[in-house]
Amino acid sequence: xxxxxxxxxxxxxxxxxxxxxxxxxxxxxxxxxxxxxxxxxxxxxxxxxxxxxxxxxxxxxxxxxxxxxxxxxxxxxxxxxxxxxxxxxxxxxxxxxxxxxxxxxxxxxxxxxxxxxxxxxxxxxxxxxxxxxxxxxxxxxxxxxxxxxxxxxxxxxxxxxxxxxxxxxxxxxxxxxxxxxxxxxxxxxxxxxxxxxxxxxxxxxxxxxxxxxxxxxxxxxxxxxxxxxxxxxxxxxxxxxxxxxxxxxxxxxxxxxxxxxxxxxxxxxxxxxxxxxxxxxxxxxxxxxxxxxxxxxxxxxxxxxxxxxxxxxxxxxxxxxxxxxxxxx
Ligand SMILES: [Zn+2]
Numbered sequence: 001x002x003x004x005x006x007x008x009x010x011x012x013x014x015x016x017x018x019x020x021x022x023x024x025x026x027x028x029x030x031x032x033x034x035x036x037x038x039x040x041x042x043x044x045x046x047x048x049x050x051x052x053x054x055x056x057x058x059x060x061x062x063x064x065x066x067x068x069x070x071x072x073x074x075x076x077x078x079x080x081x082x083x084x085x086x087x088x089x090x091x092x093x094x095x096x097x098x099x100x101x102x103x104x105x106x107x108x109x110x111x112x113x114x115x116x117x118x119x120x121x122x123x124x125x126x127x128x129x130x131x132x133x134x135x136x137x138x139x140x141x142x143x144x145x146x147x148x149x150x151x152x153x154x155x156x157x158x159x160x161x162x163x164x165x166x167x168x169x170x171x172x173x174x175x176x177x178x179x180x181x182x183x184x185x186x187x188x189x190x191x192x193x194x195x196x197x198x199x200x201x202x203x204x205x206x207x208x209x210x211x212x213x214x215x216x217x218x219x220x221x222x223x224x225x226x227x228x229x230x231x232x233x234x235x236x237x238x239x240x241x242x243x244x245x246x247x248x249x250x251x252x253x254x255x256x257x258x259x260x261x262x263x264x265x266x267x268x269x270x271x272x273x274x275x276x277x278x279x280x281x282x283x284x285x286x287x288x289x290x291x292x293x294x295x296x297x298x299x300x301x302x303x304x305x306x307x308x309x310x311x312x313x314x315x316x317x318x319x320x321x322x323x324x325x326x327x328x329x
Contacts, residue, residue, distance in 0.1 A: 024184040028167075031176055040170055047162040055155075057116035058147040060208045069107070070114020072148045072303065073236045074127050078256035079106045082234035082307040089311050091302040091326055099327030101311065101319075109305050110238065112148045122214070131259055138226045139214035142267045145254040146207035148303070149240040153203055157196040164189050202250040203240060205269035210252075223273035225280045227264045232257050234310045235294065239301025249275045253297055264293075299325040 029037050057064045073079060082088060083106045090109065092102040114120065123144065126137040164186065171181045213221055220226060236256035243251055249272040255264040268276035283293050298304055299322060311319065 024188065025167075028181055028185050031181070032170070032174055036170070036174060040166070043166045044163065047159060047166060050159075050162065055113065055151075057119055058113070058151055058207075059115050059119040060204075060211055062116060062119060064116035064118070066113040066116055067120055068113055069111040070120055070144075071110050072112060072114075072144055072238045073110040073254065073256055073305070074123070075106055075109075076127055076130055077132065078236045078258060079109055079305060081257050082236060082305065082310075084308050087308065088305040089308050090305050091323065093302055093327060097327065099323040101323065103308070104305070110236065110303065112151055114144075114147065114151075132263060135220045135226075136214060136217065138220060138265050139210055139224065141254055142224055142252060142265050143207060143210035143214050145238040145265075146203060146210050146240070146252045146267070148238065149252055150200065150203040150207045153196055153200045157193065157200055160189060160193050160196065164193065199242065199250065202242075202269065203252070205271070206240075206250060206252050206267060209270045210267060221270065221273070223270050223276050224267040225265065225276070227280075228258075229262045229264065231262050232260060233262070233294065234307035235298070235304060236306075237294075237297055237301060237304035239297060239303050241297070241300040243275075243279065245275070245279070247275060251276060251279065255294060255297065295322070298322060302326055 029040070032040065055066070056062065057066045058070075071079075079088065086106050087103050088106060088109050089101050090104045092100045122140060126132050126140065132138060132141055167185055167189070168182075171178055171185065209223070213224065234257060238254040240250060240252045243249055249268050251266055251268055253264070253266040255262060257263075266276070266280075
């Protein structure tokens with residue numbers, strides 16, 4: 001029952017802490033009086049609903065209302081080329097411990113509340129052209145992908161802080177061993193919250209730097225990379241990951257079919273330029289590694305969309321192991 005409140009959905013979980021947390025929280029529910037457990041469930045459901053609330057425009061510093069369905073990966077640019085009967089397949093992590101694949105209409109695929117009308121308008125040029133082909137287009141796409149990642153982590157972070165405050169209130173008032181429950185219920189949550197706060201901060205830097213680079217014009221800076229390849233697997237994805245080599249940094253990536261091949265873009269924040277350059281040299285110059293990269297990103301984000309018949313044509317072993325790895329994010 002409590003697991004549904006803990007599912008971070010759409011990809012971001014820290015399995016170890018989360019499992020520990022779910023188990024401890026389960027024990028906490030059992031320790032409470034029946035009526036208190038019921039009221040706690042009600043509060044947690046309300047927090048989960050609040051989590052879905054829409055905030056402000058994603059553009060750094062803009063406070064206008066966002067349009068509700070901004071595409072991270074453009075429909076016209078990439079999704080239309082891989083739909084079947086207007087549909088795509090995407091991972092579904094809404095059930096804790098049971099990652100699945102579900103059908104999604106191209107209108108809802110790859111959307112988030114995004115930018116306000118005027119900030120959304122900057123994508124008009126490449127959307128009309130139907131292709132991303134210059135440094136400004138690449139920067140704008142990376143900005144958009146970073147915005148979605150930042151939004152997602154910020155939303156999850158706010159949700160967990162809400163959970164913490166509800167649970168902390170419960171522990172303070174219930175006639176229980178407070179020290180024990182603070183240690184088992186609140187401490188793991190504090191761990192999750194602080195790692196999300198760091199991730200949020202880093203994504204915010206990637207997003208802000210991409211927005212500044214996009215408005216500056218000029219060629220791609222060394223912390224942004226664009227790679228075109230011949231391969232045309234019908235997959236579109238956008239996400240972020242934390243890499244540790246040789247130091248820890250955050251990478252935002254986006255990859256989709258374009259003009260009969262594939263366009264892959266990735267960026268870190270400006271401060272991590274050297275790290276992302278080393279990453280690019282290692283992976284992108286080797287075609288073998290580059291093709292493995294797509295699969296590895298598919299297990300690093302659940303923000304991906306595939307052509308249904310392509311997915312069905314893959315081996316069941318591969319599909320199952322991919323989804324289970326994704327569920328363990
Ligand atoms: Zn705006």
